[in-house]
Amino acid sequence: MIRYLSILLLIILSEVSFASSIDIYEDKRNILTSGQVLDIFNQGKTKKLSSESFNPGFTQSVYWLIIKSGPENFNHKLIIGNAHINKLEFYISERNNPQLKYLTGDHFPFKQRPVINHLFIFPLEAGDQSVYLIKIDKRAESLQLNAQILSSEQLFQKSTKENLIAGILWGIIILVIVFVCFMYITVREKLYLYYLLYLLIASLWIAADKGYGYRFLWSEYPDFASRARPVFNAAWNILIIQLMQSFINQSRKSHFYKPLHIAKITSFILALCFLLLPTAFHSFSYWFLGGLLLLGAITVILISLSLAEQIFMRNRAAWFYTISIFMLIVFSVAELIIHSGQSNYELYYLSNFGIQTGLVIEIIVLNFGLAHRFNSYKNDKESLLIEVNKKQNELTARIIETQETERRKIADQLHDDVGSMLSLAILQISTVIDKERSEDKSKINLEKSMKVLYTVSDTIRNMSHTLTPLAIEKYGFKNAIIDLVASINLTNTIHVEHVILGFENTENYTANFLNDMYRIIQELLNNMIKHSEASHCLIQLIEHDDALSLLIEDNGKGLKDTQFKIQNGVGLNNIKSRVDYFKGQIEFSEKIEGGTLINIEVPVYNPEIC
Structure with a gap:
């Protein structure tokens, strides 16, 4: 762009003008005919343009340009350097008899112009004794003229520059x-x-x-x-x-x-x-x-x-x-x-x-x-987005903390109050059974009732553990995972092996972070048991300096048969949400020999969430 401006400057500095002998006369009332103007010219009452430029500004007058034909301007062209003249009348006078040759201007169709150009150009082709009369009417507007008589070569050079x-x-x-x-x-x-x-x-x-x-x-x-x-x-x-x-x-x-x-x-x-x-x-x-x-x-x-x-x-x-x-x-x-x-x-x-x-x-x-x-808008938007994300993370952390608090309250009530009452009821029923062994029918009914109470007690205990993993508080995160694996192995439906490295000291982690990681592992194992039909599973949990690495693999059906259920399950959506919240990544892949491999990487020293 600088190059173009430099070229433009050179063109401006090299502008060449072509002065010509042109007379001008002002008709203030617009009453003169071409013949009358010719008489005035012959009487020498017109003025010569001191230069090619004429600028009366806003005017109410009509102006006449008069050019005497001669060898010096034969076959030249008159250029009126103004593209906005309302009416131009071009007369050729031979033997003092002006005849209208061209009628053009902005108030007439463009095709009436003698030369198709954005400016007004008139050919000068009459004999030596002829006179050209040009009536210029731009009343009630601003008028500027740049009248030049140029040869074809000069006109070409001028047009090229412009x-x-x-x-x-x-x-x-x-x-x-x-x-x-x-x-x-x-x-x-x-x-x-x-x-x-x-x-x-x-x-x-x-x-x-x-x-x-x-x-x-x-x-x-x-x-x-x-x-x-x-x-x-x-x-x-x-x-x-x-x-x-x-x-x-x-x-x-x-x-x-x-x-x-x-x-x-x-x-x-x-x-x-x-x-x-x-x-x-x-x-x-x-x-x-x-x-x-x-x-x-x-x-x-x-x-x-x-x-x-x-x-x-x-x-x-x-x-x-x-x-x-x-x-x-x-x-x-x-x-x-x-x-x-x-x-x-x-x-x-x-x-x-x-x-x-x-x-x-x-x-x-x-x-x-x-x-x-x-750039300022972009930077402000990025700063605002960072601030919104920070506030969103703070709000999410408060929501999770509130959920954990409510879960803990419900779990404590189920475990302590309801569980204690059910245990007392079981104890009383067992005492009655011991005293009334002689009555077989009553004994059978009481034993059925006691089995139901045992079932209810186990269900409530499991619910309390699901709502809040009490084992983490009592035995620590690592032992809670080991206990979870052991409880699954007791079902004899699948054999789960575990490799846990690290987590000897979990004081740097919040309770919410540990609880959520526990639930991620718990939910993945539940999905595997329900959908994979695997007989063997391996859990590998490793604590690095800057991240937690979790790998779970099984020998089940693989992703082809279980992917739809896994990806559309509520449990896995919860897992993905938790992993995303902790800025982690989760990846599912299918093993060549059969089965599914799940890999999760979570940064553990994020001060905003951990």
């Missing part, structure tokens, strides 16, 4: 538009939508200002050609405010929020006036354009005050936006001064490419601001 400048500016703008589209699709933030609309409206204004819009976009709508620039200018005014407010996150409490909102509404009303009012409104356009310029100046002041307010509040985004918009304001003011007639039109580059250049510089700087804003 097209290169326009191509560089357009290329930068299109690249930024593509980038902003990508950012909006990726981030889905309204700021990028406003930025995209801002660039599109700015591009339409440039197309309208350079005459490309009328040539390629609305060539069949001449009535819109004279309205396009003020309409897009008013829309641009709205979006530049909206973009600024979104970029710096301006609050409704700001002192300048309401004035800017009024400016947006006023701009919208002016855009509707330029767009919808009938052609008769043309006589009032002078006042509408003046109002639009005044509104633009007010908008610049309000935006500057808003940025100063945010800079005072240490809003870093406001600095980026201030720097980005500064060059746009400078170049725009320069072009507006030229168009208002307060400066010489020989400042050709500023008059033709001022706002476009300011816009390019603005979007280059603004993109740096957007990149910084995006």
Whole structure:
């Protein structure tokens, strides 16, 4: 991009002008005919253009250009360097008899132009004694002329330079538009939508200002050609405010929020006036354009005050936006001064490419601001996510602790209160059985009742152990696992071997962590017994310096027949949830010789959860 800007600078510095002898006459009341203007020219009452540039600014007059044909300009072309003249009448006078040759302008179809170009170009092909008369009508608007008589070669060189400048500016703008589209699709933030609309409206204004819009976009709508620039200018005014407010996150409490909102509404009303009012409104356009310029100046002041307010509040985004918009304001003011007639039109580059250049510089700087804003947004989002995860972990830990507390209470009540009462009932019934052995029927009934009580007592004891593994508190985590394996082996349905390394000292672990690891092992063994149809199982539990490693393998059916039940079981979902909570990993695989292998790795020295 720097290379393109360097090329652009060289082109600006190498701009060559081609001065020509052209007379001009002002018709303040628009009452003169071509014949009368020719008489005035023959009487020597017209003025010669001191240079190729003429800039009366906002005017209510009609101007005539008069060119005397001769060998020096034969087969040349007259270029009117303004793409927005409402009406041009081109006369050729031979023997003092002016005849209308071309009638064109923004109020006429584009195809009426003698040369298909975004500017007005007229061929000079008459004899030596001929005179060309060009009536230029742009009343109630700003008029700037850059009249040149150029040969075909000179015109080609001039067009090549202008097209290169326009191509560089357009290329930068299109690249930024593509980038902003990508950012909006990726981030889905309204700021990028406003930025995209801002660039599109700015591009339409440039197309309208350079005459490309009328040539390629609305060539069949001449009535819109004279309205396009003020309409897009008013829309641009709205979006530049909206973009600024979104970029710096301006609050409704700001002192300048309401004035800017009024400016947006006023701009919208002016855009509707330029767009919808009938052609008769043309006589009032002078006042509408003046109002639009005044509104633009007010908008610049309000935006500057808003940025100063945010800079005072240490809003870093406001600095980026201030720097980005500064060059746009400078170049725009320069072009507006030229168009208002307060400066010489020989400042050709500023008059033709001022706002476009300011816009390019603005979007280059603004993109740096957007990149910084995006990185800040990303960092803030990551920090917020880390904070949310931390709070979630704290909340989960409290929930687990509360569950353990409630389970312990229920287990204690089942074990101590209900269990004690059932044990007393069993003792009393057994005493009755011993005393009444003579009554066989009563004895049988009491023995059945006692068996039921034994069953209930065992069930309650198992429930209490399930709710809270009391063996961990009494004998330690390692012995509790060994006791669990022994109880399974007593069923004679499967033989479980165990290898436990470490866990001699568990003071560094919380009770919740040890209880959950116990339940993970317990649930995995239950799933294996229910679904795998294995006859042998191995548990390997190893305590490393930074992690706990658990490996369980069996010689059962394997994953093909049991995977669906395992993966959709409530028990295994609980296991996965516990492992995920402890930032661990769980992996299921099928052994080549048959059976299932389950590997779990859990970091054990996580201060947030362990």
